[in-house]
Amino acid sequence: MSAQVIGPFPGIHQIAYVSNDFERAIAQFRVTHGIERFLELRPIRYETRDGREAVCNVALAYVGAAEIELIAPLEGDVQIYRDILPRDGSFAVRFHHLARLFDTREALEEQVAAYRRAGRDLPINGASPGSARYFYADYRKEVGHYLEGIAYEPQARAWLASIPRN
Amino acid sequence: MFNFFQIAYVVSDLEQAMRAFRALQGIERFQTNRDVKISTSAGPANLHFALAFVGPQQVELIEPAGGADGAYRDALPREGFAMRLHHLGHLTRSDDEWRRIQATVAASGRETAVAGTFEHEGVALMHYLYVDTRAELGHYLEYMCQTEAGRDLFAAVPRFLAR
Numbered sequence: 001m002s003a004q005v006i007g008p009f010p011g012i013h014q015i016a017y018v019s020n021d022f023e024r025a026i027a028q029f030r031v032t033h034g035i036e037r038f039l040e041l042r043p044i045r046y047e048t049r050d051g052r053e054a055v056c057n058v059a060l061a062y063v064g065a066a067e068i069e070l071i072a073p074l075e076g077d078v079q080i081y082r083d084i085l086p087r088d089g090s091f092a093v094r095f096h097h098l099a100r101l102f103d104t105r106e107a108l109e110e111q112v113a114a115y116r117r118a119g120r121d122l123p124i125n126g127a128s129p130g131s132a133r134y135f136y137a138d139y140r141k142e143v144g145h146y147l148e149g150i151a152y153e154p155q156a157r158a159w160l161a162s163i164p165r166n
Numbered sequence: 167m168f169n170f171f172q173i174a175y176v177v178s179d180l181e182q183a184m185r186a187f188r189a190l191q192g193i194e195r196f197q198t199n200r201d202v203k204i205s206t207s208a209g210p211a212n213l214h215f216a217l218a219f220v221g222p223q224q225v226e227l228i229e230p231a232g233g234a235d236g237a238y239r240d241a242l243p244r245e246g247f248a249m250r251l252h253h254l255g256h257l258t259r260s261d262d263e264w265r266r267i268q269a270t271v272a273a274s275g276r277e278t279a280v281a282g283t284f285e286h287e288g289v290a291l292m293h294y295l296y297v298d299t300r301a302e303l304g305h306y307l308e309y310m311c312q313t314e315a316g317r318d319l320f321a322a323v324p325r326f327l328a329r
Contacts, residue, residue, distance in 0.1 A: 032307070
């Protein structure tokens, strides 16, 4: 495999969904995935790209080895999430992206550079200082969804351990 | 508990999809099985499959190829080549867990879109069922139970390291 091509599949860590009703979606995951407890971030503000920010409610929980993420967009640069939700406002939970972990920030930066050379759009390309560096690569044309890459700073890895296991 | 084992895409052309995954994902080889008959709630479907492992996860490509294949074909555009996420799969090797899954699905009232057993010479190798969670999640969930006789079912599926 060349350095220019990572896919959604190597080392999938997270399956991410978007919803327009945070509470109802959490209740639904209790039924569909048996998730009793989420770590809830209400809300979380994070950089998207070019100095813009998204504000979302986010819930995280593990089922087995996979992390389930639920994102409810609130305000700011959140169109990337709203794009797949019903326009009439009816309740929905929709699969949005897969995420893989990078061991180091350097490895993630190499991937970002390779994507840039390949012309791949990165609609999210930002960092939470002291916590994580991340991107979303647009694979919608190929497989219908985004791929997220994320590298946590060493001090944030303990926080990862606090995400409930179900 | 959902043990995330498999990610499955429905594709409009298996050969083109494998080429795309080779270029995009570095999956060099798949195990292919063509003209496999699968029981759906609308009747038997004819499907072509391609399988590969990347790290612990199995990637499955499915081309609907006739019969009552609507549970797969409906996820694709009517024209042109496409690949779309179809389901995430859970694997168990426990008969007790499989019975609990079946009971839970039955009690939920959700439609079982696909259900059956892979057999070889009359011996069950793997049971499977799809729950229609498209309204809730935007895709199906598949549950699989590998039997003791089917423990080598995926032994010949090419494996690639997660990078």
